[in-house]
Amino acid sequence: MVLIVILLVLNFAAILCIVEVPKLLRSGLLKELLTFSLLLALGVSLSILKSLKVEIGNPSDLFAWIYSPLKGVMESLLKKG
Numbered sequence: 059m060v061l062i063v064i065l066l067v068l069n070f071a072a073i074l075c076i077v078e079v080p081k082l083l084r085s086g087l088l089k090e091l092l093t094f095s096l097l098l099a100l101g102v103s104l105s106i107l108k109s110l111k112v113e114i115g116n117p118s119d120l121f122a123w124i125y126s127p128l129k130g131v132m133e134s135l136l137k138k139g
Contacts, residue, residue: 063109071102 082091
C-alpha cells in the first residue's frame with residue numbers, strides 16, 4: 059500500500075510538472091519556476107515521509123519555540139495598569 063501511495067504522489071508531481079513547467083518557461087518566469095520546483099519538491103518529500111509513517115514536526119511548534127522568550131515581555135506590555 060505504501061508503494062502505491064508513493065507512486066501516486068510521484069505521478070501527480072510529474073503531471074504537475076508536465077502542465078506547469080512549459081508555461082513558466084515560455085513566459086520566462088525563472089524565479090517562479092524555481093519557487094514552484096522547490097515547493098513541489100518539499101511537498102513530494104513530506105508526502106513520501108508521511109506515507110512511510112515518519113514523524114514530522116508541526117511548524118507551529120517552531121514558531122512557539124522562537125517566540126517563547128518574548129512571551130513575558132508581551133504579557134507585561136499588554137497588562138493593564
